[in-house]
Amino acid sequence: MRALCWEGAETLAVRQVPDPELRNAQDMIVRVRRSVTCGADLPLLAGRVPHLAAGDVLGHEFLGEVVEVGPEVRRHRVADRVVVCSGIACGACWFCRQGLFACCDNGTTGAAGAEPEWGQPTAGCYGRPALLGGFAGSHAEFVRVPYADVGAFTVPEGVSDDRAVFASDAAPTGWMGAELGEVAPGDVVAVWGAGAVGQLTAAAARLRGADRVIVVDDHDERLRMVERHVGAEPLNYRYLDVPAELRERSGGRGADVCVEAVGPAAGSPGLFAGRPGRRADGPLALREAVHSCRKGGTVVLLGTGTGFVDTFPLGAVLDKGLTVRGGRQHGQRWIPMLLERMARDELRTEHLATHRLPLERGADGYALFRDRADGCVRAVFTP
Numbered sequence: 001m002r003a004l005c006w007e008g009a010e011t012l013a014v015r016q017v018p019d020p021e022l023r024n025a026q027d028m029i030v031r032v033r034r035s036v037t038c039g040a041d042l043p044l045l046a047g048r049v050p051h052l053a054a055g056d057v058l059g060h061e062f063l064g065e066v067v068e069v070g071p072e073v074r075r076h077r078v079a080d081r082v083v084v085c086s087g088i089a090c091g092a093c094w095f096c097r098q099g100l101f102a103c104c105d106n107g108t109t110g111a112a113g114a115e116p117e118w119g120q121p122t123a124g125c126y127g128r129p130a131l132l133g134g135f136a137g138s139h140a141e142f143v144r145v146p147y148a149d150v151g152a153f154t155v156p157e158g159v160s161d162d163r164a165v166f167a168s169d170a171a172p173t174g175w176m177g178a179e180l181g182e183v184a185p186g187d188v189v190a191v192w193g194a195g196a197v198g199q200l201t202a203a204a205a206r207l208r209g210a211d212r213v214i215v216v217d218d219h220d221e222r223l224r225m226v227e228r229h230v231g232a233e234p235l236n237y238r239y240l241d242v243p244a245e246l247r248e249r250s251g252g253r254g255a256d257v258c259v260e261a262v263g264p265a266a267g268s269p270g271l272f273a274g275r276p277g278r279r280a281d282g283p284l285a286l287r288e289a290v291h292s293c294r295k296g297g298t299v300v301l302l303g304t305g306t307g308f309v310d311t312f313p314l315g316a317v318l319d320k321g322l323t324v325r326g327g328r329q330h331g332q333r334w335i336p337m338l339l340e341r342m343a344r345d346e347l348r349t350e351h352l353a354t355h356r357l358p359l360e361r362g363a364d365g366y367a368l369f370r371d372r373a374d375g376c377v378r379a380v381f382t383p
């Protein structure tokens with residue numbers, strides 16, 4: 001089959017690779033119809049993540065058609081149209097039974113890679129290096145789906161591929177942001193980042209009844225999308241002082257829930273840049289979220305980072321009595337509900353698929369996505 005392979009820093013190429021095969025009784029094989037770029041891929045693409053090898057297939061958010069099922073697969077048949085959770089979890093271990101699918105004990109085969117970093121292994125993920133299981137990615141014609149009954153979900157008729165594919169990762173990640181923030185009616189919620197995850201966090205906060213949802217970014221085009229498609233308020237940090245603006249929009253108290261959806265090394269440079277004694281290369285958006293959050297509020301981290309950050313404002317967290325939470329999404333818990341909301345037209349995601357390309361143009365798609373060129377929010381590949 002053809003697949004989009006990582007070949008070294010900033011280099012991708014479509015190669016002929018062996019077709020995936022069933023390895024376990026609970027596996028199935030899916031023919032990919034849609035596979036999406038994700039911000040979490042960019043450090044991999046840049047070659048900043050260890051344990052990635054030349055020839056590895058990228059991609060972890062996808063939708064397709066079942067072409068082969070293992071003998072123990074009960075919920076799926078050949079020809080079913082399914083969306084697959086980007087995280088790989090067994091559904092049976094202690095963590096999965098608590099609904100903490102992203103913490104699954106059995107999702108990764110290469111636990112030795114994760115333990116020195118995090119103390120414990122976590123769930124696997126498609127298109128990731130050995131650290132997250134070494135599973136082949138979805139930018140390919142076919143994908144092997146382990147624990148198929150746990151991680152794959154039949155897409156309701158009437159929900160388009162371009163909408164449903166976001167139920168794989170971006171929509172459950174956004175839902176997780178609102179869930180960890182315990183967003184409730186009356187809340188003022190601020191979200192840093194107007195990419196797909198930030199927009200879908202804002203959408204989730206609105207669905208949960210938040211009073212005001214404000215999205216912080218510096219891309220006017222993305223912020224217009226936030227207004228038009230999500231019904232949230234834009235806040236461009238290039239023109240406005242974010243903490244002051246959020247205080248103003250929350251009756252002076254600060255946002256109740258602040259969600260970081262840009263990644264720990266990114267964010268608006270305004271708050272601490274250039275001040276004597278302050279380093280500007282730390283987790284800027286996270287620091288601004290801590291600064292802007294009301295006393296006793298919750299800060300949620302969704303942006304991807306596997307390492308360490310410097311200049312984390314621990315004192316502000318303590319003195320303001322903040323709750324800080326974060327995680328990768330437990331999509332297996334929420335994907336059926338999200339698909340139902342998509343079917344009822346409550347959750348619309350297809351506007352995020354700004355660029356549709358054949359797999360052959362994968363390298364171009366990633367370049368557009370990485371550089372946010374031509375208004376690219378997400379590039380969607382069709383093999």
Ligand SMILES: [Zn+2]
Nearest residue numbers: 038040061169
């Ligand atoms: Zn993703």
Ligand SMILES: [Zn+2]
Nearest residue numbers: 090093096104
């Ligand atoms: Zn498990």
